[in-house]
Amino acid sequence: MATIEPVLRLNMSGRADTRAAEADRYRAAIAMTEYADKAGFAVVNVEEHHDAEIGWLPSPLLLAGMIAARTEQIIIRGSAVLAPLYDAMRLAEDIAMLDLVSKGRFLMVLGQGYRPSEYHVMGRNFETRGPDTDKLIDTLLKAWSGEPFDHEGRTIHVSPPPYTSPHPPLYYGGMSPAAAKRAARWGLPFLPGQPMPEIEAIYVAECEKLGKIARVETFTDMAMLFVDRDPDKAWAELGPYFLKEVDQYARWTKAGVQRVYDAGSGSIEALRSAGTYEILTPEECLARARALDRPYRPILHPLAGGIAPERGWESMTLFVNEVLNKL
DSSP states (O other), X not given: OOOBOOEEEEOOOSOOSSHHHHHHHHXXXXXXXXXXXXXXXXXXXXXXXXXXXXXXXXXXXHHHHHHHHHOSSOEEEEEEXXXXXXXXXXXXXXXXXXXXXXXXXXXXXXXXXXXXXXXXXXXXXXXXXXXXXXXXXXXXXXXXXXXXXXXXXXXXXXXXXXXXXXXXXXXXXXXXHHHHHHHHHTTOOEEOSSOOHHHHHHHHHHHHHHTOOOOBOOOSOOSEEEEOSOHHHHHHHHHHHHHHHHHHHHTTOOTTOOOGGGTTXXXXXXXXXXXXXXXXXXXXXXXXXXXXXSOBOOEEOTTGGGOOXXXXXXXXXXXXXXXXXXX
């Protein structure tokens, strides 16, 4: 029997024209997650970027808290949270609170980030991000133990302790050998930003060497999905929004790393050919799910690039009524 495990992506890219309309977009994002939770979505993904020309979600933990208060079942995944940009003790307390409110449903994928401008904005040192990340992970794990510990010469006690034992769900994310080795060194599950067999193999080998349990989370469906009864007409309408997001992301390209979501930048035609953004009919979605020998994990991105909330709602409700409810 075909199974489906939908993901809702909220990165809030593409600012609205007015402050009131931008407020409506954020309120719609929370309402969409409440709707997705009741409909049976598996995950809602919030992410973090700063210094983005078109706007991006800068505060995933705050949005995650609002979502946790309005949902019951859905996993809330912060992927990625740029942890070295945070004060370690404040981050430990905030995640403990999120873990309590969500009853263990907030999963943080800790990432370093790769853009010097983000470190500049937050007053952090980009050159020391490696050792700073190790120190932060150590601090988080000690803080969540519920026991007093030494922190920079001071005895610290974080209270209340988190809901989940021994600590809130914590993954390490990255797309480099260094990231894979860091995840293994700390015994954390590893979540690359896209399927990367070579990097995943480094992580598994390093875990074996260190006597750690290797746990790799792999994305199986990477395309951003929009559901519409007339894909050609919808591409003419929505393609510019998708392209706005992709062009922004492509400007953040990291040398030596080929990224899925860089593909198709430059033109709507190239973007459509790349397949990283798809507009499918409900029937096409159903056919795809039924053809797979594994769960179909589509990523719905209803507010991509500044799409108006009412248009995003059309796609969401069509997907739920004509695809999800039929599977």
